[in-house]
Amino acid sequence: MPDLSTNSRAQLAQVEAVPGSSKPDPILTVDNITRRFGGMTAVDVAHVEVQRGVITALIGPNGAGKTTFFNLITGFDKPSSAPKLFGGPSRALAAKWVFNGRNMGNVGASKVAQLGMVRTFQLTKALSKLSVLQNMLLGAKDQAGENFFVALIKPLWIAQEKANTDKALELLERFKLLEKKDDLAGSLSGGQKKLLEMARALMSDPVMIMLDEPMAGVNPALTQSLLGHIQALRDQGTTVLFVEHDMHMVRHISDWVIVMAEGQIVAEGPAETVMSNKAVIDAYLGAHHDTDLGDDSLLDEGVSQTPEKVTKDPKIDQETHS
Numbered sequence: 001m002p003d004l005s006t007n008s009r010a011q012l013a014q015v016e017a018v019p020g021s022s023k024p025d026p027i028l029t030v031d032n033i034t035r036r037f038g039g040m041t042a043v044d045v046a047h048v049e050v051q052r053g054v055i056t057a058l059i060g061p062n063g064a065g066k067t068t069f070f071n072l073i074t075g076f077d078k079p080s081s082a083p084k085l086f087g088g089p090s091r092a093l094a095a096k097w098v099f100n101g102r103n104m105g106n107v108g109a110s111k112v113a114q115l116g117m118v119r120t121f122q123l124t125k126a127l128s129k130l131s132v133l134q135n136m137l138l139g140a141k142d143q144a145g146e147n148f149f150v151a152l153i154k155p156l157w158i159a160q161e162k163a164n165t166d167k168a169l170e171l172l173e174r175f176k177l178l179e180k181k182d183d184l185a186g187s188l189s190g191g192q193k194k195l196l197e198m199a200r201a202l203m204s205d206p207v208m209i210m211l212d213e214p215m216a217g218v219n220p221a222l223t224q225s226l227l228g229h230i231q232a233l234r235d236q237g238t239t240v241l242f243v244e245h246d247m248h249m250v251r252h253i254s255d256w257v258i259v260m261a262e263g264q265i266v267a268e269g270p271a272e273t274v275m276s277n278k279a280v281i282d283a284y285l286g287a288h289h290d291t292d293l294g295d296d297s298l299l300d301e302g303v304s305q306t307p308e309k310v311t312k313d314p315k316i317d318q319e320t321h322s
């Protein structure tokens, strides 16, 4: 019997490759989400849907609004178009986003994660000074100290801590980091840090995992392993949404690609279709017609190049840094 991800991918083949297209089984639906910083509109997405059980890439030139979009839907930022009691946009034009059947408008970041929309976080300086295992335990959904009742009764919190540790060790083994469990997270290589970030996110059993540039700083030796882990997650039923500048990776593993430019969704579709779309070529290339939009034959041979940043659009770049 075909599994969820095979079915979901087969369904995608019927979807029209146009911005904002309806998906047969959307896990995330976003409407009217706008974010302005002063006079600049960073995100202005009228409608977008993410299909359940597949790998979707969110791509776009620097400053396109990808990170701001991630921040908005995960509760780390509030849309300028959020509904207000008085004086906000009309109901039909107010921001609304639904994840796994639940309206997420007023849901804070930690609750968003509990509901299964989990994003990876870069290892900050503080986390680098903790061991690999301690980092994993921070990612656990049920922390003994968070539940007053459990915290009061020793056998309960001991059982919970043991369950969390067992799960962390299992994940570390799967991600080939078990030997490093007592090392400081800061001592890991770039690729191992990315594996740890992903493994930590899995501690809370995400329904959808959101990866922010999973290939950044990863050397070729770990490229295949990371790609394999991402595909395995999808094959086990987890929806994957990732932001990435490495077009080789995008072409290689995405079931669907959504393209942002200047805050808006400008294209959607299978990687091959999207990469030959004029709006995408214009958004990415600007004056730089020699920019490589990716050819995955290198990944097939297992010799991915160093992840490359796509050439910036000088107009957007000026705005970003002015």
Ligand SMILES: Nc1ncnc2c1ncn2[C@@H]1O[C@H](COP(=O)(O)OP(=O)(O)OP(=O)(O)O)[C@@H](O)[C@H]1O
Binding pocket: 037, 042, 060, 061, 062, 063, 064, 065, 066, 067, 068, 069, 319, 320, 321
């Ligand atoms: N807190 C902020 N205050 C002011 N401007 C911001 C803020 N956050 C983002 N911006 C601006 O919003 C725009 C979109 O930025 P964002 O980081 O979302 O783009 P991005 O597509 O993720 O870019 P990159 O690929 O470089 O990470 C940029 O012009 C950025 O300078």
